[in-house]
Amino acid sequence: MSDCHGGTPRAGLLPNPSIRPPSAPHDRPIIVAIVGPPNSGKSTLFNRLTGLRQKVANFPGVTVEHRMGKAKLKDNHEVFLVDLPGVYSLHPRAEDEQVTHDVLKGLRPDFPKPDAVVLILDSTNLGRHLVLAAPILDLGLPTLVLLNMADDLAARGGKVDITALQDELNCNVALISAAKGTGIDRIQQFLIGTAVRLNSPPPRIELPVLHDVPKCRQWAATLGKRASYRAPAPPLWTRRLDSVFLHPVAGPLIFLAVVMAVFQSIFSWAKPVMDGLQDAVASSGVWFTHVLPDSPWRSLLVDGVWKGVGSVVVFLPQILLLFLFIGILEDSGYLARAALIADRTMAKFGLQGKSFIPLLSAYACAVPAVMATRVIENKRDRLATIMIAPLMTCSARLPVYTLLIAAFIPNRKLLGDFLSLPAAIMLGLYILGFLTAVVIARVLKSSILKSRDTNFILEMPPYRWPTVRSLSLRLVDRAKVFLHRAGTVILLVAICIWVLAHLPLHNGHAPDLEHSLAGSIGKTIEPAIKPLGFNWKIGIGLITSLAAREVIVGTLGTIYGVEIDEPAVSSAAKTQAIGEPSHGLEAAIHQDLSTAGAIALLVFFAYALQCFSTLAVVKRETGGWRWPLFQFSYMLALAYSGSWLAFHIASYFLH
Template sequence: MANRAKIALIGNPNAGKSSLFNSLTGLRQKTGNFPGVTMDKLTGIWELEPGKEIEILDLPGIYSIYPKSLDEELVINILGNPNHEDYPDMAIVVADASNLKRNLLLFSQVRDLGIPTVLALNMIDVAENQGFVINSLKLARELNVEVIEINAKKGIGVNGLKLAVAQTLKNRFASNDALPLPVEDQLLKDIAAKFGETDPYRALLWLMEHDRMKMFTQAQREAFDGIMVKNHFFAKTYKSRETVKRYELLTEIVDRCVINLNRQWDDEPVKTWTDRLDKAFLHPILGYVIFLGILFIMFQAVFTWASVPMDGIDSLVAHINDYLKEVLPASKLTDLLTDGLIAGIGGVLIFVPQIAFLFLFISLLEETGYMSRVMFIMDKMMRRFGLNGKSVVPLISGVACAVPAIMSTRSIGSWKDRLITIMVTPLMSCSARLPIYTVLISLVVPEKNTLFGLFNLQGVALFALYLLGFFMALISAALMKKILKFNEKSYFIMELPTYKGPRFKHIAISILNSVKAFVFEAGKIIVAISIVLWVFASYGPGDSMTQAEQTVKQQYPSLRGIDLENKIAAQKLENSYAGHFGKIIEPVIKPIGYDWKIGIALITSFAAREVFVGTMSTIYSLGGETDDENATIKQRMRSEINPDTGKPMYDTALGFSLLIFYAFAMQCMSTLATTYRETKSWKYPVIQFAYMTTLAYVAALIVYQVLK
């Protein structure tokens, strides 16, 4: 890899950079992270010539090298530092041909940094449909670089791009001999004397952005401040004047190289399909209706379509476990393999269909250009709560599963907004909480009661829990906006792209990368924690587990078959390390009405929320895996007596306390593992777990104390 030339793909958001990256690299991609930065680094291999491969680095989309977000700050730390490990040998700047002048601003800045550059004009067909004809040969002479016309989605122009890249790598020519806006010679001499940088534009970039560049020490930053004071240099003023000057120069070039047929024939601007569709999709009322309809279809798919392969995966894992238990000798090693390792792997794989379907829809919405419209119409409302328009999809996706929902926050450009979205998404009630809600609501809400004689009260209670999660997510986001301190200001700057047909190859690559990231990153953590949980539930101090079995056989000599096995399992669970821990935490959970049995369920359901029902089944010595199981669990839980009061254990106070606790508590270890995967730090999963657990405990305490 070290011997390969490195090329950086650079461009404005929605210019087609990622589509070009997929076209060039296909499946030869890998995801890492930039050194010292909690952001994904996507790299791939492109075969430039037979036997000659180069490394492609897909940088975040930016509008300028003067950063206003962490994405742009990351880019200048690479492009402005020749000693950075990701500093490119050359750059391909992808420009939207239908908005050429604005896209050329970034191109001119990259070129003036002294980086050999090729300009790739994407979406030429869109520009022509809008009445623009670009003379790319003349543009190449004006800019003094190779200019290639491409269609990134269809892979058109790749061969020409290969020739241009090969020529540029060979000649290593970069035009940076003059500043777009002159400065005093003494200023550049002072920078060169202090830092040894003689390239004028890079020296100015260092001077203006030294506080954002990680390559400089505090002493060096103070030295830059001294140079600015000495030379009466004001960075903000220079950047503004320089940008205006660049646009003046670029306007002249564009006027010479682009023919506007609309202007030539004095016609009205061409009305495109994008203009027509946006009348509906951006309508202040109809836009929301359409969006809700699309969400309904999307979640029908995530809930309904994914259930078939998820059931298949669940069944396959169960059959593999049963087969191994039959052919392997009964031992703790076999139990570890089946109930620990394979069950943990199954707990990872069962999420794959949901992730695949969710990212299928997200990729479709992004590829067609509709996702930008959703973010645009929702931004105003979400910003009041410390989020932005891009937070909408992850929050609503959390109703299905927090794991793919958190992964989908990658579309949020602002690190601050993305982090807050990640931190509050688990408050949305996921599908795994449904079994818990179903059982507990049936215990505390009478089945025959209705609201206004029309709506089943149990259904209303379920709906209220989902609404409660959504509003708590918004409230938590608003509080985090005030608590979390960021130097970054949140901007929502977005150019709405034209509508396009999706390219399914790119969608498939996006789905594959998302699934791989979950399985191989978050998955290994989930499997490890599953094994740990199995160990704690399967072993106990001393010979307590053996004694538990003997005690059951002595106390219940008439029990046989599944009833005996269930009673032994319940007794062993009580005597396991998990059971002992349940009794240790009982004084803590006693104020919210829970005993050690519920304490065990709180622990084991951390593996997955739906484990709560299975744990209660084991604790109460019940069996079965059908809907009848839930009915039996309800009956047994109804008949459970509180030893302290002599009254039913699961009364209204305890039932609603548990409902509120599970509505607010961290969903599962998979969610924490995914948060770690997306933030590249354990700090945020720990904070997330702590605040959600505290919120759940306090809310459950209030509910229990009020209702009891």
């Protein structure tokens, strides 16, 4: 991702070594670290303070993500905020704890030591969360302690004496609600004062021995007592909801209903918007053809760029809808319950309940899924989850599936209005990916990834209403990533394909596709893919889709845009007959691929790991090329043998 919003120069957003601020505190921007345990509302606060002025980044060399953002203060100054990974202590054990520890102690050469710390704790759970105050105050940096979820605390009859706690801790303490935005003024005041405070470190207070957990807890308990902390009554609604969502019968049924509702709505709700976009791309293509003068440039613009990129952008609504649902499930707290319900089933395949969360995200995209596997402490469980995550049907497969299914599968009813044949095939592909993943997980976990540690520890957050604010931030973020990909990788591939399809020139004219460079590349690999029922045109698509799966749609869009006269078979000429394709690309591809070949192609896409981004993130997360290469090879082998089988079985039944 590049600039989040235009206008201001963004070079300073990430303090990387080359643009590292000078060390004089008055010249360089002030950096404030936000620290807190998981589920303390850290990210909500960060989002509230920075809005869209933020970036996600990785520390070099490690897999841990952090977010940087700028907060504009009321006195018109700006401070940099860094949202560090959630930790329970600064005891450097896991990698993310190590990063938080190193950054706060100024031990990372690539990251300047923060000037101040904002420690955010859950006020409804202070007994446990106050423990983190000890190592943070030990750093000797100016610190603001925020007790979040003040509204929740008050509503459930808890209380805490802020002034007393402030005296005990010898630093600023404020009661806030990051979700509601109350008490944010206190943070502004603290941040404005940071520059003044830089030269006068806060007075030390007596702290417990930091590595002794029971001692630290005792210290926190005493603190709580002195600040007359009264823990709130247990969250009644969470109990009530849990007795429904974890009910022996209702629980699993609701779980299944939720998963099915998510998939059903992605397809039915997104469809009208996608159809609208598709028509808009097609008709604007025609309009461009009429408006622009006839030249090779018009062809590049309309057939190469517009159709190539447009055919992918069409899928944005569907992808956003999926991310919206996952966001709602995660923010509401249901995802933790789902992990609990899934645990026993997942254990049968050698995995665990925590694998469920990344695997569900993998239905949107494998890249965030691979990063989400960090919740799994067990290294081997985590590796196994990473290895199978790309088998889940990610949103990049959707464009390919939708195109092929619409072109080849007749719209027949299977179960009345409930399930049509295309929907059943789509569902079947999802199930195919899932079942294969389960088998692979079982095989891996009983061979190379066998482990004896079967512990499972998962904190259950209370149920909360997801906020529109955090959901929309998520969606904007995803849309940016997707459109950025469409604007770079896919645009580039579309242009390359157009050029390859138009060279070498014959007497100043573009050659037939068959005699172009693209054609000869496709023909070279044709012998290898012929047994799967694919011809050389599909071959070109397969090669380009190595970069990203959805690229094949753009590629075929470009190839057939070259070969056929689009307006003649455009959406205006929709045919009503069952099974007849309604759009230009669907009609065109129909001439080149048999139904059995299309089914084989679907299976190929269900299995093959055609995604550079996934390989890159797996390499980063596993610390080398060994695992991504293994993953790519086993998935390619699956794809080849699977589609060979599918082609032959389908050919047998369709003749």
